[in-house]
Amino acid sequence: MSGSLKRRNEMESNSAQVSNAGLSLFKFTPKQLAITSLSMALSIFIYAWFFGLWFSFLLVVMMLVHEMGHVFAYRIKKMESSPPVFVPFLGAFITSPDLESDREKEAFVGYGGPFLGTIGALALFGLWVFLPSHPSVLLLASFFATFMNLFNLTPIRPLDGGRITQIISDQSMYVGALVLIGFTTLTNSPILWLGWVFFLGSAKMEMRLKIRFGIVVQALMLLHILALWYFGASITSNWLAFIIFVTLINLTRYRRYAFLKDMLKHKEELSKETVKEYETALVQIIPELPKALIKTRLKWFVLYVGLLIFALLLMAIQVVIMVQRARIPLGP
Incomplete structure (x- = not known):
């Protein structure tokens, strides 16, 4: 009862x-x-x-x-x-x-x-x-x-x-990466390149590596556009909008990285909690959480x-x- x-x-x-x-x-x-x-x-x-x-x-x-x-x-x-x-x-x-x-x-x-x-x-x-x-x-x-x-x-x-x-699972994002590989291979959509930027944002790796991979994604996106142009395929205004957006994301990530590196040069002026927070951010953006x-x-x-x-x-x-x-x- x-x-x-x-x-x-x-x-x-x-x-x-x-x-x-x-x-x-x-x-x-x-x-x-x-x-x-x-x-x-x-x-x-x-x-x-x-x-x-x-x-x-x-x-x-x-x-x-x-x-x-x-x-x-x-x-x-x-x-x-x-x-x-x-x-x-x-x-x-x-x-x-x-x-x-x-x-x-x-x-x-x-x-x-x-x-x-x-x-x-x-x-x-x-x-x-x-x-x-x-x-x-x-x-x-x-x-x-x-x-x-x-x-x-x-x-x-x-x-x-x-x-x-x-x-x-924290590893589910790698399944998402495989999905993106399939979609990117089969379709001609700029939004899928934005998906790669999302993947970099959620991946747990050092921030400097994320910046490098972000530049690679941007370069591949430009090569993709050039290939479309070379083979006579249509290039919509969406491509320009998305590549500008990806560029802004990369610049924002780099500015964040430069800020953290600069602040950590003056550790003695920061609290222990702040130093730990900044050092953790340089290693991974998404913090570890207790498993459900x-x-x-x-x-x-x-x-x-x-x-x-x-x-x-x-x-x-x-x-x-x-x-x-x-x-x-x-x-x-």
């Missing part, structure tokens, strides 16, 4: 947490909501130049659903976050407290985005199935939303997959793999349908 009562209390507590999260979900300032609305409108406007209005609108809405999954997860954990801010061709992001010191919370918040995002993609696909006219734009937007969530499940920080799998319990790691492994398989199956169905339809215009 006591066990049953305990489970009931836990269920009521969880329900209360979800309810409170829902009530506080939209407690943002007018300024925050204005920034979200304007950045959404700007993204839709820019995307519409390339992909058409309806597809762009649905794509941005799917990004919003994904990001609100993170916001909702933060609320459940009784933590604050900003509403989503959209950046054309880079997606969307939220600002929030650092969770790298708490494996469980980071995994929970990381899971919220692709979980709700995949549900949103499924809902869009279901709408396409049940509408008599079967608008092609719904199917295509659903496919891209599914792909977006799958890419985010790549186990590399700061992608959601990296935030989830860090509780399973086997039961907890197994739970998150099942949740992660389950969501991954579900998203893959959904995308496989979408691909089969699109192949059968042969051509899918971007109009409604």
Whole structure:
């Protein structure tokens, strides 16, 4: 009887947490909501130049659903976050407290985005199935939303997959590196090179090595662009934007490295705690954390793999349908 009562209390507590999260979900300032609305409108406007209005609108809405999954997860954990801010061709992001010191919370918040995002993609696909006219734009937007969530499940920080799998194993990022190798080999997308920058950020190695590898990634990216140009392939403005972004990341990392080295030249003027912090930062950026319990790691492994398989199956169905339809215009 006591066990049953305990489970009931836990269920009521969880329900209360979800309810409170829902009530506080939209407690943002007018300024925050204005920034979200304007950045959404700007993204839709820019995307519409390339992909058409309806597809762009649905794509941005799917990004919003994904990001609100993170916001909702933060609320459940009784933590604050900003509403989503959209950046054309880079997606969307939220600002929030650092969770790298708490494996469980980071995994929970990381899971919220692709979980709700995949549900949103499924809902869009279901709408396409049940509408008599079967608008092609719904199917295509659903496919891209599914792909977006799958890419985010790549186990590399700061992608959601990296935030989830860090509780399973610190070595999961190397699986993500293999995924990136496959995608980079098979596709022609600048965002995959950005994934390599993420990998360097999450890898545990000396900062000076990260800087060197970052320069190598940047050089390979330039060679890739030159190869595309040489063989007559199209080079979009995305390539320029991403290489500028990678350059800024490398410069920021180098400035951080130079700052730490300079400060450590004057150890006698620093406290022991500060010296230890700086020396640790030079060796690895991501600090060591206590390992999660086997039961907890197994739970998150099942949740992660389950969501991954579900998203893959959904995308496989979408691909089969699109192949059968042969051509899918971007109009409604």
